[in-house]
Amino acid sequence: MSHTHQFICMTMRMNIDCDGCYRKIRRALLQMQELESHLIERKQCRVSVCGSFVPQDMAIKIRRKTNRRVEILEIKEVEVGHDAGTDPKPS
Template identity: 80%
Template sequence: MDYRQFYCMTLRMSIDCNGCYQKIRRALLQMQELESHLIDRKHGRVSVWGAFSPQDVAIKIRKRTNRRVEILELREAAGPGGADEQGAGGGQMPSN
C-alpha cells in the first residue's frame, strides 16, 4: 500500500488555444499519480488531485507541455474514501 500524502494543487499555466489545452490534457492523463484533474481555460488554471510530490508533478507538466508552470495553491487533501478534516469547503472530486 502506498502512503504518500494526498494533495490538491492549483497551477497557473498559459492556455492560449485548443492545441495548448489538448497538450496539457494529454500530459495530465499520462501521469498515473494523479487521481483527477480540472482545467479552467478561462482563468488559465489547472487543478490536480492525488498522492504525489508537488514539485515532481510541476516539473513533469513543465517538461511535457513546454509551458511555464506556476504553483498557486497547495493543500493537503483527504485520501480517496477518507473524511476531509477541514470540514466545509474542502470538497473532493466525485469519482466517475
C-alpha cells in the first residue's frame, strides 16, 4: 500500500450574489468530509476547496447541494507523502 495520495486544490467560479448565497455555499462546503479547507472569495465570485477528492465529482456535488452553476477555473494536484512534516514540493 502506498503512503502517497492525491491532495487536490480546486478553484471554481460561482455566483455569490447575497448573504444567503454565501451562507448556502459555506454550509454545503462545511458538510463535506473530504474537504480539508475551503475559501470563499465573495467579491471575485470564487470558491477554492482543498482535500482528497475527484475534482469533477466534487464540482457536481457542490452544484447539487447549492443549486448553482459551478465553473472549474483551476485544478492543482499536490503529491502528499507519509512525511507530513515537510512542505509538499510541486512536481
